[in-house]
Amino acid sequence: MAGEAGKARTVLLATEKAFAAGAVGKIESVVKEANYTLKKLENYKSKDDLLAAVADVDAMIIRSDIVDQAVLDKADKLKIVVRAGAGYDNIDLKACEAKSITAMNTPGQNANAVAELVFGMMIVSARNNFDGTSGFELVNREIAFYGFGAVARAVHKLAVGFGMKSFAYDPYIPADKIKEMGAEPVSSVAGLFDHQYVSLHVPLTDETKASINKELLMKMPKGGSLINTARTEVVHEADMIEVLKTRTDFCYLCDVAPKDIEPYKAAVGDKYGKRLIFTKKKMGAQTAEANDNAGVAAANQIVGFFEKGETRFSLKA
Amino acid sequence: MAGEAGKARTVLLATEKAFAAGAVGKIESVVKEANYTLKKLENYKSKDDLLAAVADVDAMIIRSDIVDQAVLDKADKLKIVVRAGAGYDNIDLKACEAKSITAMNTPGQNANAVAELVFGMMIVSARNNFDGTSGFELVNREIAFYGFGAVARAVHKLAVGFGMKSFAYDPYIPADKIKEMGAEPVSSVAGLFDHQYVSLHVPLTDETKASINKELLMKMPKGGSLINTARTEVVHEADMIEVLKTRTDFCYLCDVAPKDIEPYKAAVGDKYGKRLIFTKKKMGAQTAEANDNAGVAAANQIVGFFEKGETRFSLKA
Incomplete structure (x- = not known):
């Protein structure tokens, strides 16, 4: 016993x-x-x-x-x-x-394993999939975490090393605790989408299901990029495809690919690898x-x- | 005037x-x-x-x-x-x-621009070009710098954030100065190749030309990876191709591709993107x-x- x-x-x-x-x-x-x-x-x-x-x-x-x-x-x-x-x-x-x-x-x-993958995807996207054209640097950019558990905090730790600024919202972690851990607390989910990068670290629940929608994504600043190492279903699929089509600056970096990735790929055309990254299988934890x-x-x-x-x-x- | x-x-x-x-x-x-x-x-x-x-x-x-x-x-x-x-x-x-x-x-x-690209290449390689198979993490791994100028120091700064250990040899920077900047001094070029990653940051001179040869590369520990954001010609081309052929664990991550990359690609077969990365054009500084x-x-x-x-x-x- x-x-x-x-x-x-x-x-x-x-x-x-x-x-x-x-x-x-x-x-x-x-x-x-x-x-x-x-x-x-x-x-x-x-x-x-x-x-x-x-x-x-x-x-x-x-x-x-x-x-x-x-x-x-x-x-x-x-x-x-x-x-x-x-x-x-x-x-x-x-x-x-x-x-x-x-x-x-x-x-x-697997928190650090996922965090390193997140940075790999961010750099590949920022540097145009190594295609030789001029990209941008992560230094001084802003990343906002939806959920601030172990994985998000590991991403935050690397973000500090890159000289990025972190923001976070977590319904179960008080603002002063988030501040103590080095990120700037944000008071609502919507507030996260004022920052260039938003990284999802929430479980799939009735509340989170399809909650990342067009309204939030269209709000993101220039070069807005959504990072999803959480669950595919948290993102509203039809909205995401529409945003990828209409906002040619928007990027989706995703370790949890939906079953049919073709409509996503069609939305970005030859920008796959820059504006859209799908790893093969969920591999963030695989190290x-x-x-x-x-x-x-x-x-x-x-x-x-x-x-x-x-x-x-x-x-x- | x-x-x-x-x-x-x-x-x-x-x-x-x-x-x-x-x-x-x-x-x-x-x-x-x-x-x-x-x-x-x-x-x-x-x-x-x-x-x-x-x-x-x-x-x-x-x-x-x-x-x-x-x-x-x-x-x-x-x-x-x-x-x-x-x-x-x-x-x-x-x-x-x-x-x-x-x-x-x-x-x-452009030091930070190059440094971020280096990490992009390292993560893509460590995570098998996002192919869904299990890779490894950079945390606790060792990186050694040949030359410790502005770019190398920017890579070192990011390496600290990743929890890596840095080593460096620079003929023009005394050991205590290297130590002061946070890297472990190494007393010879050969000594650098005892570490998993070696990153080149030397100019092309009579002394450095083709100086990275088979003897040095074969010395590297398991998973040995050479990072070249310096000059193509510093690496002995025939030796590199031979090492890529004989050591199936060895990786070459390169922002300064030689004119003809086909013999290199042939040496690694379907492991291009993992064991061998050539960015298109020298793009490290392009941000x-x-x-x-x-x-x-x-x-x-x-x-x-x-x-x-x-x-x-x-x-x-």
Whole structure:
């Protein structure tokens, strides 16, 4: 059980696609320090291997590995499964709940990975996709954050290094706290769109869905650029395509491409790569460092769960 | 004459391709402050316009405008011509010298423009040209500068913001001075190549020509990447192509493409954009800000020349 400290535990590292050796070493240290045993099932080829391995373990660290009813049925001692990473579609949360197994993810470990990608996209756009024509510099430009969580703050940190000015609005963070973290607080979502760059860092909710619309985008100053590393659906699709068509200075830099990117591309013509960037797949979090960090965080969360009853990153079914 | 302070002067701004309005305003302020007159010849279409305009001016600010014997023949009062920018192939220096006209350029005004481009290239490479596969982060990585002048120091400044570690070797800057500027001094050129990134910031001289060779490049650690925003010819071409072929982890990020890039591209196959980046034309210095800065610097240099006899950026024929 959570909170029963000092007991011997076995942690299964079940990774169909293994972590880098360095990360495994770090995970091993965390587990060892708690006097637990690490059992490794890396690069396994068949689900049967996984079903056999879970039988006697207290905890599991997974990546995109599937933890469904079949796995849980075999996992008689399992108390906690942690997805090393942010997305957790691969865990059957209801089945976990039914067996009183805690499921967690490891949010925030990819903040710098996303932030560096944001700067990559901004520079490529500002320098016209390296086409040899004269662009502009980021120094002294303004960036405004919608949401000021871990990722936004990591982007802000790099923006400071570039000599940019940061602004932020977050419905859950008071203005004085935002100021303390080095950004200028903005009192409304609309106020963010007075700045050249707006970077989205909000979850998809009823309130945010399709909330970034024509009215906001048309308000942006010359060279206005929307950066979306959050969720596609936060942006009103038809409005975005219309704005890309009508405002030839406007740019959309996006790590969360919609299913059909062709209408967007058609709107900017030969300016794809400058006015419009879609990375292939959502890749902001995909770095060796982010993956390693997530693995170590997962191990730490398991130890915290057993030794101190910590459940901060528990997922709800 | 230089150093004859307090006299009325006329400065011609002769720009076949005009500066942005904001930059012209700043140039105008500098000139006005010195009680000089600014005469503008912007976006002119014929050389005759230029020949007519130079007749009565004491100084000239140009961009890529041609200042040859024909222009100088008409410029009876001209004492100084300043190229707003770094390259000065467009000025006939011998003809200037023969008429005792001082010619200058405005070096260093593009340092941040180049530095931001360097980071753009590094991130695109580290993130696999945004192809959706897992890359790596720049945080905690090491960058070593060959030459630690204005551009290298601007790259270093951004590197600090990214949480990178900087190293530098410059034959003309003592180790303690390098340390003072925040980089770790390295005692030899070869020592630079122990770090993942090496960025070249040296002029082309007999000593530097083709000096970056196979021996140095093969020495680089895993993921070794050479950044060249200096001069193509500093790198040994045949060696570079060989290293690109043999070391599949090695990257070459280059703003000064050689004439024939095909053998380089052939060496990396489908990894162009990740292992090899060539911007189109040398574009590091090409930003609105760098151009504006250069114009203002040119105006300041003209005032300094007449009022204080400053000749720091004089060009030799």
